[in-house]
Amino acid sequence: MGGRGDNEGSKEEGKTLKDVKDKPLTKTLRQDLSSFESLYDKQTTWHLCRQIVEGLAHIHSQGIIHRDLTPNNIFFDARNDVKIGDFGLAKFLKLEQVNQEQNFPAEVTGVSMDGTGQVGTPFYTAPEIEQGWPQINEKVDMYSLGVVFFELWHPFTTAMERHIVLSELKQKGTLPPAWVTEFPEQASLVERLMSPSPSDRPTAVEILRHELPPRMEDEWLNDILRTIQTSEDTYVYDHVLSTIFDEERMIMKAKKQHTERKVTQGESSFPQYTILSSELRDNIVEISKEVFCLHGAKRLEIAPIRLFDGCHPYDRKKTVKLLTSSGNMLELCHELRSPFVSWVITNQKVNFKRYEISWVHRKSIGHSTPNRFLQGDFDIISGAPTLATSEVLKPNNLVIGTIVIEIASRFFHPDTFDIRLNHAQILEAIWSWVGIDEELRQNIAELLSLMSSSCPQSTSRKSIWGFIRRQLMQDHGLTEAVVDKLHAVDLRFCGPADQALARLRGAISSEMTHKALEELSDLLSYLRVWRIEKHISLDVLMPPGESYYRGLFFQKLMTLMVTFFCISLYKVNPPGAVGVSLALEKILHHPSVEIKPSRSELTFSVLVCSRGGGGMLEERMELVAELWQANLKAEFVPLSDPSLTLQYEYAYEHDFKCLIIITSDSWQTGCVKLVAREAQDEGDQIVNYIRCQCNTTIAKNDRDEFSLLKEEIEKLKALFGSIFVARLGQNSLHILLVVKRKRLLLQVVRSF
Numbered sequence: 001m002g003g004r005g006d007n008e009g010s011k012e013e014g015k016t017l018k019d020v021k022d023k024p025l026t027k028t029l030r031q032d033l034s035s036f037e038s039l040y041d042k043q044t045t046w047h048l049c050r051q052i053v054e055g056l057a058h059i060h061s062q063g064i065i066h067r068d069l070t071p072n073n074i075f076f077d078a079r080n081d082v083k084i085g086d087f088g089l090a091k092f093l094k095l096e097q098v099n100q101e102q103n104f105p106a107e108v109t110g111v112s113m114d115g116t117g118q119v120g121t122p123f124y125t126a127p128e129i130e131q132g133w134p135q136i137n138e139k140v141d142m143y144s145l146g147v148v149f150f151e152l153w154h155p156f157t158t159a160m161e162r163h164i165v166l167s168e169l170k171q172k173g174t175l176p177p178a179w180v181t182e183f184p185e186q187a188s189l190v191e192r193l194m195s196p197s198p199s200d201r202p203t204a205v206e207i208l209r210h211e212l213p214p215r216m217e218d219e220w221l222n223d224i225l226r227t228i229q230t231s232e233d234t235y236v237y238d239h240v241l242s243t244i245f246d247e248e249r250m251i252m253k254a255k256k257q258h259t260e261r262k263v264t265q266g267e268s269s270f271p272q273y274t275i276l277s278s279e280l281r282d283n284i285v286e287i288s289k290e291v292f293c294l295h296g297a298k299r300l301e302i303a304p305i306r307l308f309d310g311c312h313p314y315d316r317k318k319t320v321k322l323l324t325s326s327g328n329m330l331e332l333c334h335e336l337r338s339p340f341v342s343w344v345i346t347n348q349k350v351n352f353k354r355y356e357i358s359w360v361h362r363k364s365i366g367h368s369t370p371n372r373f374l375q376g377d378f379d380i381i382s383g384a385p386t387l388a389t390s391e392v393l394k395p396n397n398l399v400i401g402t403i404v405i406e407i408a409s410r411f412f413h414p415d416t417f418d419i420r421l422n423h424a425q426i427l428e429a430i431w432s433w434v435g436i437d438e439e440l441r442q443n444i445a446e447l448l449s450l451m452s453s454s455c456p457q458s459t460s461r462k463s464i465w466g467f468i469r470r471q472l473m474q475d476h477g478l479t480e481a482v483v484d485k486l487h488a489v490d491l492r493f494c495g496p497a498d499q500a501l502a503r504l505r506g507a508i509s510s511e512m513t514h515k516a517l518e519e520l521s522d523l524l525s526y527l528r529v530w531r532i533e534k535h536i537s538l539d540v541l542m543p544p545g546e547s548y549y550r551g552l553f554f555q556k557l558m559t560l561m562v563t564f565f566c567i568s569l570y571k572v573n574p575p576g577a578v579g580v581s582l583a584l585e586k587i588l589h590h591p592s593v594e595i596k597p598s599r600s601e602l603t604f605s606v607l608v609c610s611r612g613g614g615g616m617l618e619e620r621m622e623l624v625a626e627l628w629q630a631n632l633k634a635e636f637v638p639l640s641d642p643s644l645t646l647q648y649e650y651a652y653e654h655d656f657k658c659l660i661i662i663t664s665d666s667w668q669t670g671c672v673k674l675v676a677r678e679a680q681d682e683g684d685q686i687v688n689y690i691r692c693q694c695n696t697t698i699a700k701n702d703r704d705e706f707s708l709l710k711e712e713i714e715k716l717k718a719l720f721g722s723i724f725v726a727r728l729g730q731n732s733l734h735i736l737l738v739v740k741r742k743r744l745l746l747q748v749v750r751s752f
Helices: 017-022 029-034 042-061 095-100 139-153 159-172 177-182 184-193 204-210 216-230 235-244 247-264 275-294 337-347 389-411 424-434 438-453 459-474 480-493 497-507 511-529 559-564 584-589 617-629 644-653 664-669 684-694 703-720
Strands: 025-028 074-077 082-084 305-307 321-323 329-332 352-362 371-382 419-421 536-538 576-582 605-611 633-636 658-663 673-679 721-727 733-739 744-749
Touching: 025 029, 029 074, 042 082, 042 139, 042 204, 139 159, 139 184, 139 204, 177 184, 216 235, 275 352, 275 371, 275 389, 275 584, 275 633, 337 352, 337 371, 337 576, 371 389, 371 584, 389 576, 389 617, 424 480, 424 511, 438 459, 459 480, 480 497, 497 511, 497 536, 511 536, 511 617, 605 617, 605 644, 617 633, 617 658, 644 658
Parallel strands: 419 536, 605 633, 605 658, 658 744
Antiparallel strands: 025 074, 074 082, 305 329, 321 329, 352 371, 371 576, 673 744, 721 733
16 A cells, blocks of 8 residues: 655555555665664655555555554555555454444454564554454554654664653653654644544544645645635536546546455455345345334335435434536435435324335445445324323334334344333433533443443443443543442443332432433333333433434434424424334344244234223223234324324224224223124115124133134124134133225224
């Protein structure tokens, strides 16, 4: 890999590993420095520094971390141009690692000797490698560059002098005072490159832009950029575009990049599509679709590419952007929710359930095509503007939660996954209680997210805390007392949900946290109604993944996002909204995934309603859960005490052909009744027959009555259409009749 000389820029651009392999290398930088005679002039030294930094910028852009950058591994070719070689310890970023923010495991897989008998070269090894950090990035090479840069500007007269000075620099970060006085600009750069905190070190690209003396080519380029940005005349811009999209140039560049990928990564780095993986992906899509439809969602397709508009709330730096030959900027779909929210606002929707299973795109490393990942979204827009948002969202939060759990249980054994909960208001209270300034919270949350792969109180979580502790103190400047308090939070308030909630109530009390704790408590009680009790823990240090998340973290709460998008466009107040995004690609690549066969899809939906009894929310939820278990599409109006009229209107708007209405009396008596509600234009004969044959009371354990009813049901099935009978639970019987006639709506009154 090589840089460019001031006069050879156009000829030497983009040197690759193949260039190093095919052209003879005459010597190393170490040979020059070890002669203790080579003293480069200022211009030559800056020239060498630029070439080394350009080489680093190139390999980092390809997703490569060298990890052993020393003068021994910096070569000169026959024209005295710099080449970076010896990639024995290098880490190559695979395509599937792209979404991990270019972090690598820090394990060492090779040996590089420099007379010390140690792995790597101690003077040049970054502290995070020596300390065994679980993840590293390209900043380890920037630390090594700092030492090389210092040696270029501070020649030594003897090997002993080199050892003493570099030891002081490595152990104490101390530079020779006389040298600092003579070279203040260079000393400042060395100090920043060798900072103990990786985030404080500049990148290779940043050094090229801001730290090195400008070249003549840089001035020309800046003039062109200024013209493009300020001039109304598009001549220069159009000429630049035509050059970029020159077909002959693009073909030559593509061939060169293809050769480079073969050398640096090998064909094995590309995804291998097999029949097995394609079938597995199809199964994942079908099962996810089945679960989404079971909960009453309709697919709303999202365009995979759209014009860049700058209106969405996520980090624009992460999106994949494409430039057309006409100069328009396009954007590949980064997430599936923002376009849906825009559609909701445009169409003034206040009640809607949708799902989408599609690809989201992420930036690739180097010159590879953008990476895509399969994702599933389920969203609920619900609630009239006059209703309190919390009243509308609370039941829907549970719907979202059960979807997550149901899909997980279709792919993994229930004992192999856990459910972790948190609340934004509790996290904010923790920040304040510990004493972390608001401007530091986002960066600290990103660091704490490294614990997200480990369960609270687990051994792996405890082992990673040592690394996080060092980072909090070195990188973020937190005091030992604050870090100890944060660790105490992890030990006391992260764990089994019931125990952690009890501790939180006694330790952190305020009006804000009281409401959040009550919401979490309600959530746990509702999860028990739906028989979801195992492996539930509270993780108060688990941060949300996006800035528009608010409330309970096991789902995405979209109300804030709806508000973000042009709230003035709503003719009424925005409705409540909840949603969840599922990384289906991770299921596909998980080693222990077990695909359970898809169950046959039923074509009718059931609305579970209530009459009296204070709304009977938990009873409706319990019955809906049983219907889902029987693979029936079922919903309930997400209000604590909806009127029967409102529930009928909901059924009409959402095209429900079957209602189950429960009352407090029938819930307690232990009987089942089936009656018809409406049969216009179908004649009274059908209704009378159903009333005659099915107005039957069945005791819980009366097997004879059950057998007799089954016979009557078979007669009905032969005459009128589809009838579903399910024995659900030990002591419950549900009978749903679906008559394929227009405007016939059957009402099923149910109790145990």
